[in-house]
Amino acid sequence: MAKLIKDGTIGMDTFxxxxxxxxxxxxxxxxxxxGHCFDYITEDAxxxxxxxxxSESKLQQYAFSNALSKGxxxxxxxxxxxxxxxxxxxxxxxxxxxxxxxxFLGLFGACSTxxxxxxxxxxxxxxxxxxxxxxxxxxxxxxxxxxxxxxxNYGGQRTPSxxxxxxxxxxxxxxxxxxxxxxxxxTIGKIKDMGVTDANNMGAAMATAxxxxxxxxxxxxxxxxxxxxxxxxxxxGQVGSDILVELFRKDRVDISKKHNDCGLMLxxxxxxxxxAGGSGCGCSASVLCGYVLQEVQQSKLRNVLFAATGALMSxxxxxxxxxxxxxxHVVHISADS
Amino acid sequence: MAKLIKDGTIGMDTFxxxxxxxxxxxxxxxxxxxGHCFDYITEDAxxxxxxxxxSESKLQQYAFSNALSKGxxxxxxxxxxxxxxxxxxxxxxxxxxxxxxxxFLGLFGACSTxxxxxxxxxxxxxxxxxxxxxxxxxxxxxxxxxxxxxxxNYGGQRTPSxxxxxxxxxxxxxxxxxxxxxxxxxTIGKIKDMGVTDANNMGAAMATAxxxxxxxxxxxxxxxxxxxxxxxxxxxGQVGSDILVELFRKDRVDISKKHNDCGLMLxxxxxxxxxAGGSGCGCSASVLCGYVLQEVQQSKLRNVLFAATGALMSxxxxxxxxxxxxxxHVVHISADS
Numbered sequence: 001m002a003k004l005i006k007d008g009t010i011g012m013d014t015f016x017x018x019x020x021x022x023x024x025x026x027x028x029x030x031x032x033x034x035g036h037c038f039d040y041i042t043e044d045a046x047x048x049x050x051x052x053x054x055s056e057s058k059l060q061q062y063a064f065s066n067a068l069s070k071g072x073x074x075x076x077x078x079x080x081x082x083x084x085x086x087x088x089x090x091x092x093x094x095x096x097x098x099x100x101x102x103x104f105l106g107l108f109g110a111c112s113t114x115x116x117x118x119x120x121x122x123x124x125x126x127x128x129x130x131x132x133x134x135x136x137x138x139x140x141x142x143x144x145x146x147x148x149x150x151x152x153n154y155g156g157q158r159t160p161s162x163x164x165x166x167x168x169x170x171x172x173x174x175x176x177x178x179x180x181x182x183x184x185x186x187t188i189g190k191i192k193d194m195g196v197t198d199a200n201n202m203g204a205a206m207a208t209a210x211x212x213x214x215x216x217x218x219x220x221x222x223x224x225x226x227x228x229x230x231x232x233x234x235x236x237g238q239v240g241s242d243i244l245v246e247l248f249r250k251d252r253v254d255i256s257k258k259h260n261d262c263g264l265m266l267x268x269x270x271x272x273x274x275x276a277g278g279s280g281c282g283c284s285a286s287v288l289c290g291y292v293l294q295e296v297q298q299s300k301l302r303n304v305l306f307a308a309t310g311a312l313m314s315x316x317x318x319x320x321x322x323x324x325x326x327x328x329h330v331v332h333i334s335a336d337s
Numbered sequence: 338m339a340k341l342i343k344d345g346t347i348g349m350d351t352f353x354x355x356x357x358x359x360x361x362x363x364x365x366x367x368x369x370x371x372g373h374c375f376d377y378i379t380e381d382a383x384x385x386x387x388x389x390x391x392s393e394s395k396l397q398q399y400a401f402s403n404a405l406s407k408g409x410x411x412x413x414x415x416x417x418x419x420x421x422x423x424x425x426x427x428x429x430x431x432x433x434x435x436x437x438x439x440x441f442l443g444l445f446g447a448c449s450t451x452x453x454x455x456x457x458x459x460x461x462x463x464x465x466x467x468x469x470x471x472x473x474x475x476x477x478x479x480x481x482x483x484x485x486x487x488x489x490n491y492g493g494q495r496t497p498s499x500x501x502x503x504x505x506x507x508x509x510x511x512x513x514x515x516x517x518x519x520x521x522x523x524t525i526g527k528i529k530d531m532g533v534t535d536a537n538n539m540g541a542a543m544a545t546a547x548x549x550x551x552x553x554x555x556x557x558x559x560x561x562x563x564x565x566x567x568x569x570x571x572x573x574g575q576v577g578s579d580i581l582v583e584l585f586r587k588d589r590v591d592i593s594k595k596h597n598d599c600g601l602m603l604x605x606x607x608x609x610x611x612x613a614g615g616s617g618c619g620c621s622a623s624v625l626c627g628y629v630l631q632e633v634q635q636s637k638l639r640n641v642l643f644a645a646t647g648a649l650m651s652x653x654x655x656x657x658x659x660x661x662x663x664x665x666h667v668v669h670i671s672a673d674s
Contacts, residue, residue, distance in 0.1 A: 002466050008417070053651075053653060053657070084443075087653075088652070094528060094662055095654065097528055098528040098649075101527055103344070105453060105457070105525060106446050107443060107444055108421060116443070123466060124460075127464035129341055129347050187440075188417055189441060191441050193435045312427075312432075312435075316425060317388075320387075327441060327443075329442075
């Protein structure tokens, strides 16, 4: 069974498998460099729904149902579903899952939710608390823009450090099956507040949390970046990624060759106008569940340290002048058991 | 280690202890029938803070720090903190914990959060993933009223079925210690949507979820209500409690003698003007962590089935005319190991 190593790091015993995974995205994400990896691409951002919240729920349902069918699972095979999102009271997850009959544990980890949910699903399976556990999350550009910034049709100007909320959802089903990708260990994030008060510069707010969790994971498991093909953050964007590389450089560790960021992978940073990169729970979820897990499954990547990052703020508290704390949860995904 | 029994029910192996618990409440809750049970009662609803959000965070910090000190724990003893609340993006939890250095897993279960967090903390300890795990949640009348209904100074009229959001927080520390109260089993809730669209009648929206989880727990563990001294929901209030009793009556089970609801216990239903009863994450949290766990510790109650309930809605989606889904997570708390 899963065992506490130390200070937030938990090692798996049986190395549960990510038996199935799927990603559903919007048109712009489908037009990006990973477009060929996704299971479902919608041309219509509304997905035929009457509100953006319901559109986002539907995207989450597509990711969930695709992940189930790709793995030969039905809903009744899923012992627990971990889900969360960015919307107030996480409604895209609750409304997305309300017609299923699956035991449901709601999470809030902002854009770190894919790592949080995947970590919990893996721990549940490894500890015998579930045979199959699903992890799902989503974001939608239009529901997020209205809630966090302005209604889309207002046409507000964006700052260079601002990130673009992905219209995307990802779902992973963790199972006792014995096939790659395997989950080997996780590190639970700590909340880090570096005093950033600019809601248009969330990469900076989250970089320290990613640095803390990644270094803690490496130290606690007695590994170095040499043990990994890819250190994958999501979503620091360009600004946060530069800070992360700099933070490691102070420890005399050059992660620049190993590091990539989901926010820099989902879009064409030159041709698609996303400023500092992608963001939103669905960004790292779709990059992981569309592209990265597939690469590990095919042994093109052998060891990935997935460190999704979240900015734990609300517009209310930012308007009150408070700083934005960040968090990052880490999951070690491997081609080898 | 914890083991999946079936359909969302997980049995504990080692029966982890709720080694320590504490509740911090506002003046009105302190004036209620359980006032003598609470560890901290504030006369000042602001708690000296400049925003209601920060006041709520402080209440959560008080519950957490009181629970730690009562159990002889320091922050570094806590391997993981499970926390969540009602505010947009769960900011009272994130900001409440941001100055601690404790691995943090954010949850969203609306008013079911005390049961969700206690269940996860218990599962982590039972499975060796934590030695000590904390569960904390809160609500604040003023932060909730402004966010979900109207600013307090607007003085809006309340409907008879409306519930009163408690200014309260509760924290439980689950540990490998061997002393009562023990956690014996949990049942993870499923989302139930009965088509209720009235945000002022959340008891009705949640009653079916409580019925589903309680009956599922009893069936899956082959127990009946006779095995329990108290079936404790939170927070159905008067309207939802009546529906729950009726739902069980259709199964020819009379739970009325065993059932009580945190929303009916926190306030004096005759003298305090709370309409259908209390609500908010802090309501069941403070009733559990102030009163019920103490009763179990002293063997005045031997077996309690704690079924906190949450309405998984947001004002946005209710304004769009959507119905309100409910969820209820169940934790069996016992004086006997």
